[in-house]
Amino acid sequence: AQSVSQHNHHVILSEAASLELGCNYSYGGTVNLFWYVQYPGQHLQLLLKYFSGDPLVKGIKGFEAEFIKSKFSFNLRKPSVQWSDTAEYFCAVNSHSGGYQKVTFGTGTKLQVIP
């Protein structure tokens, strides 16, 4: 069965600290990987995605993620966080077999950045 694990449920950082949020997935076939962000009071929005090619992908607002196939991981990073990065972050996996899609989200990580 397809699953996604986000190791950190709640992370508190000071501004300018570096961020790394863990995401591991389980699935035997080809997957597409996503990070979504939900700012307080706003809808979910795409931060970045990996489909193929360079395993290091860059997203909006200075975020990046690295796909490590051997570790089934897709960790999110940012060198220096800002107070405005306070939000909930979701890792998601999309698998497709014969054109049939299945999407699995992790349980989310709440990031609180202290000024």
Add this chain to the structure above:
Amino acid sequence: ETGVTQSPTHLIKTRGQQVTLRCSSQSGHNTVSWYQQALGQGPQFIFQYYREEENGRGNFPPRFSGLQFPNYSSELNVNALELDDSALYLCASGWDRENTEAFFGQGTRLTVV
């Protein structure tokens, strides 16, 4: 704003009743997917439609059903409501069947009493 609108924003239903939630996709999108997000959890995939045909389904019972219309708007129907169906229901639209980028609406908060 994503251009994906959901209605109603809040809804209270009684156990055993039926409910229909609606989603209007962003212009140009032909894929819609629905999710259930319980408090403190990530969204759980219910199903996905591409050009009016279901092309993906999560682990939800058949009493969760859907439709996508020719104008690519969509409905989620839930029959025989249970207390555990209380959640935020999210709709997302995209422009291809692989849903390479999903644009989410604000959701409908359903409370079953």
